[in-house]
Amino acid sequence: MKVHINRELCQGHGRCYALAPEVYDCDDDGYGIERFTDVPKQLEDNARRGANNCPEDAITIEES
Amino acid sequence: MSDNEAKTETGNQGLSDADPADVDGSPDALAMMGDPAMAACPQLMYKAMRDADPVTNVDLGEISMTMVWRHEDVIEVLRNPEVYSSREEAVEIGQKRPLIPLQIDPPDHAKFRKILDPLFSPKKVALLEDRTRALAADLIEKVVDDGTCNFDKAIAEPLPSTVFLELLGLPLERAAEFIALKDGIIRPQATADKTDTDVRDETGARIYEVLEAVVAERVENPQDDFLSGFLSSEVDGHRLTPDDVVDIGYLFFLAGLDTVTASLDCMISFLAQNPEQRQQLVDDPSRVNAVIEELLRFETPVTGVPRITSRDTELGGCPIKAGTTIMVMLGSANTDEEFWDGGDDVDFDREVNKHLAFGGGLHRCLGSHLARMELRVVLEEWHRRVPNYSIADGVELNYSAGLRQIDNLQLVW
Ligand code: HEM
Ligand code: SF4
Numbered sequence: 001m002k003v004h005i006n007r008e009l010c011q012g013h014g015r016c017y018a019l020a021p022e023v024y025d026c027d028d029d030g031y032g033i034e035r036f037t038d039v040p041k042q043l044e045d046n047a048r049r050g051a052n053n054c055p056e057d058a059i060t061i062e063e064s
Numbered sequence: 065m066s067d068n069e070a071k072t073e074t075g076n077q078g079l080s081d082a083d084p085a086d087v088d089g090s091p092d093a094l095a096m097m098g099d100p101a102m103a104a105c106p107q108l109m110y111k112a113m114r115d116a117d118p119v120t121n122v123d124l125g126e127i128s129m130t131m132v133w134r135h136e137d138v139i140e141v142l143r144n145p146e147v148y149s150s151r152e153e154a155v156e157i158g159q160k161r162p163l164i165p166l167q168i169d170p171p172d173h174a175k176f177r178k179i180l181d182p183l184f185s186p187k188k189v190a191l192l193e194d195r196t197r198a199l200a201a202d203l204i205e206k207v208v209d210d211g212t213c214n215f216d217k218a219i220a221e222p223l224p225s226t227v228f229l230e231l232l233g234l235p236l237e238r239a240a241e242f243i244a245l246k247d248g249i250i251r252p253q254a255t256a257d258k259t260d261t262d263v264r265d266e267t268g269a270r271i272y273e274v275l276e277a278v279v280a281e282r283v284e285n286p287q288d289d290f291l292s293g294f295l296s297s298e299v300d301g302h303r304l305t306p307d308d309v310v311d312i313g314y315l316f317f318l319a320g321l322d323t324v325t326a327s328l329d330c331m332i333s334f335l336a337q338n339p340e341q342r343q344q345l346v347d348d349p350s351r352v353n354a355v356i357e358e359l360l361r362f363e364t365p366v367t368g369v370p371r372i373t374s375r376d377t378e379l380g381g382c383p384i385k386a387g388t389t390i391m392v393m394l395g396s397a398n399t400d401e402e403f404w405d406g407g408d409d410v411d412f413d414r415e416v417n418k419h420l421a422f423g424g425g426l427h428r429c430l431g432s433h434l435a436r437m438e439l440r441v442v443l444e445e446w447h448r449r450v451p452n453y454s455i456a457d458g459v460e461l462n463y464s465a466g467l468r469q470i471d472n473l474q475l476v477w
Pocket of ligand 2: 005009011012014015016031053054055056058
């Protein structure tokens with residue numbers, strides 16, 4: 001699975017890194033960053049949870 | 065619309081107090097907003113408007129605007145700042161220059177946010193948590209043995225005001241004065257010889273004076289506080305002028321105090337009236353974040369945000385002229401059943417919660433991380449000491465419209 005945050009759309013709500021800190025981190029400005037592009041198998045649910053809760057629909061997930 | 069349609073599935077979320085029969089005939093948004101029962105349970109009004117007239121033109125001479133109720137349309141407005149501008153004309157709140165960054169459109173908006181975002185990041189906010197916790201504990205300890213308090217006055221108002229004054233580096237001895245000034249803008253009380261607008265403008269002028277004096281002082285004598293931090297930040301060669309810093313400070317007065325107060329009031333009021341749901345939090349305090357996000361969604365303490373159209377456009381099939389004031393109803397978007405599963409049910413286990421209580425798009429609340437920390441700390445410290453409480457008998461809760469503060473939130477335990 002691949003995960004990508006669109007930097008243009010991300011507005012720093014912080015839902016992704018609050019709900020799935022294993023997959024998402026925040027930068028010094030409070031905007032989301034992906035910890036991986038290829039998500040380890042055991043974290044796939046976490047990745048989806050973060051993406052589903054992004055108010056800006058900024059996170060795309062590519063299921064493998 | 066029949067009464068039936070206006071009725072929402074009322075579960076245990078306290079919607080039952082409002083009488084949906086008030087919402088008969090063609091719903092009148094302004095009349096409903098003035099109705100105290102609707103202020104307490106606006107979810108009923110939201111639904112009535114979404115069903116009947118989701119893009120509502122309100123024209124009463126002095127007040128003329130278009131109100132937007134559906135989630136889909138709200139998102140459309142928030143994500144298109146070139147059409148739906150935040151410029152100064154969108155709302156009059158005693159300002160003499162555009163408030164920064166609230167009333168700045170792209171591309172300049174990003175310059176200011178680049179300077180401000182790092183100061184309000186989760187990492188920075190974490191540094192304030194211990195101090196905030198001590199303040200909260202102190203306020204709660206003062207009332208805990210009394211068995212009753214007006215939560216709004218005892219906790220919800222003083223806490224964010226103190227955090228905010230300390231943060232900006234304004235003298236705490238002057239807290240009462242600053243709070244009165246903020247109230248003069250948000251809740252101007254007309255007098256015999258002065259209209260609301262006069263009071264608001266005078267108060268505004270006074271806030272500028274106070275801020276100008278403090279900022280001038282910080283230019284001379286920088287301190288370890290936000291105002292000094294603003295003055296010395298630089299991004300891409302862009303530096304804030306003292307006027308910019310005053311304009312930011314003015315907005316913080318309006319954005320950083322009552323919003324947190326209203327959110328705390330709404331949350332404690334809900335939990336006081338829904339003991340089973342409160343028990344879920346008391347039994348498992350680690351659920352506090354889920355409780356906060358769900359109550360931010362359901363209660364939406366800041367019910368709407370203003371915009372103004374930059375050109376003729378169309379929204380939800382409705383033509384809108386350039387220069388129209390738009391009221392974006394976040395609370396309605398946050399409960400729209402077209403978007404949410406069980407939008408009118410409060411469910412702390414909700415899997416998907418991308419609420420818009422902090423707005424959306426590029427004006428997403430700058431203080432959202434700070435606000436979340438304050439809310440969490442208060443809910444934690446409160447429930448640790450007062451796990452069981454209810455609204456005092458005979459109290460008719462008085463929610464203000466727009467910003468849902470409850471000035472008579474009398475609790476007993
Ligand atoms: C739970 C409490 C709060 C709520 C519900 C809230 C809500 C909001 C909303 C809905 C907006 C969007 C306005 C728009 O789109 O026109 C906003 C913007 C803003 N808020 Fe908050 N707010 C809260 C707390 C705070 C705090 C504590 C601060 C601290 C300084 C703050 C500062 C701001 C600023 C500066 C903006 C303007 C951001 C911009 O235009 O880029 N807010 N807030
Ligand atoms: S939830 Fe979405 S908008 Fe918020 S930080 Fe994550 S990616 Fe950005």
